[in-house]
Amino acid sequence: MATLSLKNIRKSYGALEVLHGIDVELEDGGFLVLLGPSGCGKSTLLNIIAGLDDSSSGDIAIGGRSVSALPPKDRNIAMVFQSYALYPAMSVERNIGFGLEMRGVPAGQRREAVAQAADMLQVTHLLDRKPANLSGGQRQRVAMGRAIVRNPDLFLFDEPLSNLDAKLRVEMRTEIKRLHERLGTSIVYVTHDQIEAMTLATKVAVMKGGHLQQLADPRTIYERPANMFVAGFIGSPAMNFLRGRVVKSDRGWQFRAEGVALELGAGNGELTERDLILGVRPEELKIVQVHGAFHGVIDVVEPTGPDTILTTVVGPQTVIARVEPRFSGKRGDPVAFAVDPSSVNLFDAETQLRL
Numbered sequence: 001m002a003t004l005s006l007k008n009i010r011k012s013y014g015a016l017e018v019l020h021g022i023d024v025e026l027e028d029g030g031f032l033v034l035l036g037p038s039g040c041g042k043s044t045l046l047n048i049i050a051g052l053d054d055s056s057s058g059d060i061a062i063g064g065r066s067v068s069a070l071p072p073k074d075r076n077i078a079m080v081f082q083s084y085a086l087y088p089a090m091s092v093e094r095n096i097g098f099g100l101e102m103r104g105v106p107a108g109q110r111r112e113a114v115a116q117a118a119d120m121l122q123v124t125h126l127l128d129r130k131p132a133n134l135s136g137g138q139r140q141r142v143a144m145g146r147a148i149v150r151n152p153d154l155f156l157f158d159e160p161l162s163n164l165d166a167k168l169r170v171e172m173r174t175e176i177k178r179l180h181e182r183l184g185t186s187i188v189y190v191t192h193d194q195i196e197a198m199t200l201a202t203k204v205a206v207m208k209g210g211h212l213q214q215l216a217d218p219r220t221i222y223e224r225p226a227n228m229f230v231a232g233f234i235g236s237p238a239m240n241f242l243r244g245r246v247v248k249s250d251r252g253w254q255f256r257a258e259g260v261a262l263e264l265g266a267g268n269g270e271l272t273e274r275d276l277i278l279g280v281r282p283e284e285l286k287i288v289q290v291h292g293a294f295h296g297v298i299d300v301v302e303p304t305g306p307d308t309i310l311t312t313v314v315g316p317q318t319v320i321a322r323v324e325p326r327f328s329g330k331r332g333d334p335v336a337f338a339v340d341p342s343s344v345n346l347f348d349a350e351t352q353l354r355l
């Protein structure tokens with residue numbers, strides 16, 4: 001187990017800077033997810049932590065010890081890649097134990113470590129097989145086994161589930177969470193899947209274009225996103241953004257747009273009368289018969305099973321709501337929503353930052 005500390009990590013390829021000063025602190029035993037769209041620098045940052053790639057500047061400490069000058073083998077980390085990179089000619093047992101074999105760990109001790117990891121990952125019955133005779137999920141387990149037996153300070157995962165089909169991905173996600181809880185080893189995990197980030201992380205680092213957008217626990221990221229990029233990247237259907245104006249009302253402040261009059265309460269002194277953007281999650285819109293803050297017309301009704309996604313038109317703007325599964329309204333019906341003002345976020349229309 002170990003803490004991880006990244007200080008002002010920068011990376012340039014020639015004149016092109018792809019990481020612009022990343023600062024991250026991860027607690028001992030924490031699960032850090034690097035989340036962001038393709039090309040934002042997640043793998044680059046992970047490879048720099050691993051020592052597979054050099055940063056242009058900045059420092060990395062694992063367990064309080066700077067490892068920036070150390071080669072990968074001296075950082076006491078274990079990495080699991082998207083392409084499991086198993087040795088095709090070796091049995092599962094030898095694949096899992098190969099790192100130990102290379103380091104001269106005696107056969108008896110090796111066998112014991114492999115047996116323990118295999119048991120934890122439920123691949124004991126596969127130890128004699130070759131990787132070609134395994135399913136994708138089984139290969140993924142073997143790759144994780146190989147990392148576990150090394151008993152590292154830090155696991156590094158780069159999109160480990162992206163080669164699996166949707167159902168298996170969900171299963172392996174649970175497996176990784178269980179493994180983290182059992183081992184307690186700190187993990188850095190790269191993904192562009194927001195559900196993986198929400199379910200696995202103790203801390204999420206949302207990245208965009210080589211910049212860190214927000215570093216926080218998943219709940220904070222979801223409920224209090226630092227800006228509209230983070231707000232829109234997490235959550236499906238995405239957060240609704242409505243253009244409007246905040247004005248004084250007899251109960252404090254009110255957000256107004258065509259079809260919308262939402263009391264915001266007294267505010268915290270930061271509000272002034274101004275144009276801004278209201279962010280409201282689809283599940284925070286509650287259908288009501290009276291006293292609605294939003295008044296619109298239903299455009300599309302999509303039952304998904306556990307709930308119904310309603311696309312509505314409020315004034316000139318589209319508002320998406322997640323409502324009960326047996327919702328019986330139809331296209332063209334009027335609809336009103338109430339919203340708990342404590343669940344909304346206000347964003348500056350220029351800077352896109354949360355107020």
Ligand SMILES: Nc1ncnc2c1ncn2[C@@H]1O[C@H](COP(=O)(O)OP(=O)(O)OP(=O)(O)O)[C@@H](O)[C@H]1O
Binds near residue numbers: 036042
């Ligand atoms: N060797 C290289 N030379 C120049 N640019 C590079 C090199 N490697 C990566 N890049 C650039 O650095 C940026 C970050 O790449 P990186 O692979 O870290 O992205 P990523 O977030 O992991 O994306 P993905 O989700 O697609 O894996 C990209 O714009 C990429 O084009």
Ligand SMILES: [Mg+2]
Binds near residue numbers: 042
């Ligand atoms: Mg990548």
